[in-house]
Amino acid sequence: MTMVQETPKEGSVPDRAALITALILDRPMCLPCIAEKVLVSLQRAESTLETIATALVLRRETGRCVACGATTVVHSVGRPPA
Numbered sequence: 739m740t741m742v743q744e745t746p747k748e749g750s751v752p753d754r755a756a757l758i759t760a761l762i763l764d765r766p767m768c769l770p771c772i773a774e775k776v777l778v779s780l781q782r783a784e785s786t787l788e789t790i791a792t793a794l795v796l797r798r799e800t801g802r803c804v805a806c807g808a809t810t811v812v813h814s815v816g817r818p819p820a
Contacts, residue, residue: 754778754786759794759815766797766812771805787813 757776761767767775773783790796794815801812 754782755790758783758786759790762814764814764816765804766799766801766814767805768803768808768810768812771803772813775805790815 754776758772761772761775769780769783769787772787773780776783776786778786787796797814797816798811800809802809803812
């Protein structure tokens with residue numbers, strides 16, 4: 739019997755959007771770090787950020803990435819006002 743290892747699935751858009759939102763909530767992160775942490779391509783991460791921006795205020799600004807420490811364009815979402 740031959741065992742076949744399945745490749746991990748990237749998950750659905752809502753799952754991916756929820757995970758990315760949780761990662762960048764009040765924590766600015768660069769696109770490469772977002773993609774690495776969610777295990778998706780840069781293009782998939784960017785596409786998911788565009789989806790998030792349709793529902794939340796997505797900030798894109800030059801700053802320090804909390805994951806790698808680089809000063810670059812970082813993405814974050816803020817908490818809604820109480």
